[in-house]
Amino acid sequence: MNRVKRFLNIKDIIPGMIAAEDIKSNNILLVAEGKEIKAETISTLMEKYAETILAVYLEEEGISETSQSKTMAQVDEIFQEYSYEMKDMFNEIGYTGKANIDDVRNFVKKIQKHLDSPSIIIKNIVLYGSGNDRIYRHSVNVAALSTLLGKWIGLDDNQINLINYSSILHDYGKTKIDKGVLNKSGKLTESEWKTIKSHPIIGYEIVKQIQFLDSSVSYGVLMHHERCDGSGYPLGISGEKIHAFGKIIAIADTFEAISSNKNHKANSDPFSALEEIKKESLLKLDYEYTKIFVEHIVNYYMGENARMNDGRVCKIIQVDPNDILRPLVLDGSTFIDLKKEKNLRVESLVF
Missing domain, CATH: 3.90.105 (Molybdopterin biosynthesis moea protein, domain 2)
Known part of the structure; x- marks a missing residue:
C-alpha cells in the first residue's frame, strides 16, 4: 500500500x-x-x-496521482462499454416492444459493482461527462449519480435497486425521437419541442408493462422532467405529487447534462454546475434532496488540485455549501480565501 x-x-x-x-x-x-x-x-x-x-x-491501495488517473480512464472505458450494452438492450426493447427484466437486472448489477468507489465515478462524470451521447452514456452516468444520491438520502437496499432500474430506463423514450430533432443545436420549433417532451411518456408505457416490477420504477421514468413549481413536463404536476424517484433522477439528470455540455454557461468551472443546481432547488428541484447532493459532491472536490484563472494550481481545502464558487484553497503553504480574493476563481479541476 x-x-x-x-x-x-x-x-x-x-x-x-x-x-x-x-x-x-x-x-x-x-x-x-x-x-x-x-x-x-x-x-x-x-x-x-x-x-x-x-x-x-x-x-x-496504490492510489497515487498517476494510478488514480489510470483508474479514472479505466472507469471511463468501462462506462463506455456499458453504454454500448445499453444501446443493445434498448434496441432489443424496440424490436420486441417490451423490456426484459432479466436484462435490466443484470445491467443494474454491473452499475452497482462500481459504486463502491464514488470518488472516481464522480470525478469521471465531472471530467468527461457523456459528450455527445445524449441517451446511452448519459443514462449510465445518471444511473450512477441517482443510485449514489439514493444511498446518501438513506433509501433501503430494495429502493436502491428500484431507483437504479428507473434511472437506467429513464431516457428510453428518446430512442423513439427523430435524431435530427434530438440532436438539433439550434432553437427547437414548437412542434419539435412537443416531440421532445413526449419521451417520458414513451418510456413509461414500456416500463409499466414489465411484470412484477414495482410501479415506482415507471413513475420515476414518467416524472423525471417534472418540477416542484409545476413548470415541468409531461404532466405539469408539482410538489408532493411528483414521485421521489422522479425528483432524484431530475437532480442527477440536470447535473450530468450541465457537466456534459462544455458550452453551457454553468460548465465554465466545476463549481458552477453545483451552483446552478442549488439555484434550481429554490423552485424547481427538490430542495432537501439537492442540499444532500451538493454537500456530498463537494466533499469529493476537497483535497483535489484546481487550476486558478491566473494559471496557478492550488489545492482545494474547504468548500462552503452556501458559497460554492469561493472555496478556501492552498497555494504551496499559503491559504487563499476566494471569498476575500474576488479576482481569483477556480477554472478547472486537475485530476
Whole structure:
C-alpha cells in the first residue's frame, strides 16, 4: 500500500490517523507532522473549529496521482462499454416492444459493482461527462449519480435497486425521437419541442408493462422532467405529487447534462454546475434532496488540485455549501480565501 497525503474534514478524522502537517491551535503545536492524532486532540478541535480541514496520511491501495488517473480512464472505458450494452438492450426493447427484466437486472448489477468507489465515478462524470451521447452514456452516468444520491438520502437496499432500474430506463423514450430533432443545436420549433417532451411518456408505457416490477420504477421514468413549481413536463404536476424517484433522477439528470455540455454557461468551472443546481432547488428541484447532493459532491472536490484563472494550481481545502464558487484553497503553504480574493476563481479541476 502507498501512504498518501489527504485533506479531511475534522468530522472524518479517526483517532490513530497520522498527521501530514503540524496541527496547531492558537499557534500552540497539538500534533507534529508524522505523529498520531489522538481522540482528545480531535475533541479539542471539534469544540473550537467544527469545520476544520486537516492534512493526514492515509494508506490507499496504490492510489497515487498517476494510478488514480489510470483508474479514472479505466472507469471511463468501462462506462463506455456499458453504454454500448445499453444501446443493445434498448434496441432489443424496440424490436420486441417490451423490456426484459432479466436484462435490466443484470445491467443494474454491473452499475452497482462500481459504486463502491464514488470518488472516481464522480470525478469521471465531472471530467468527461457523456459528450455527445445524449441517451446511452448519459443514462449510465445518471444511473450512477441517482443510485449514489439514493444511498446518501438513506433509501433501503430494495429502493436502491428500484431507483437504479428507473434511472437506467429513464431516457428510453428518446430512442423513439427523430435524431435530427434530438440532436438539433439550434432553437427547437414548437412542434419539435412537443416531440421532445413526449419521451417520458414513451418510456413509461414500456416500463409499466414489465411484470412484477414495482410501479415506482415507471413513475420515476414518467416524472423525471417534472418540477416542484409545476413548470415541468409531461404532466405539469408539482410538489408532493411528483414521485421521489422522479425528483432524484431530475437532480442527477440536470447535473450530468450541465457537466456534459462544455458550452453551457454553468460548465465554465466545476463549481458552477453545483451552483446552478442549488439555484434550481429554490423552485424547481427538490430542495432537501439537492442540499444532500451538493454537500456530498463537494466533499469529493476537497483535497483535489484546481487550476486558478491566473494559471496557478492550488489545492482545494474547504468548500462552503452556501458559497460554492469561493472555496478556501492552498497555494504551496499559503491559504487563499476566494471569498476575500474576488479576482481569483477556480477554472478547472486537475485530476
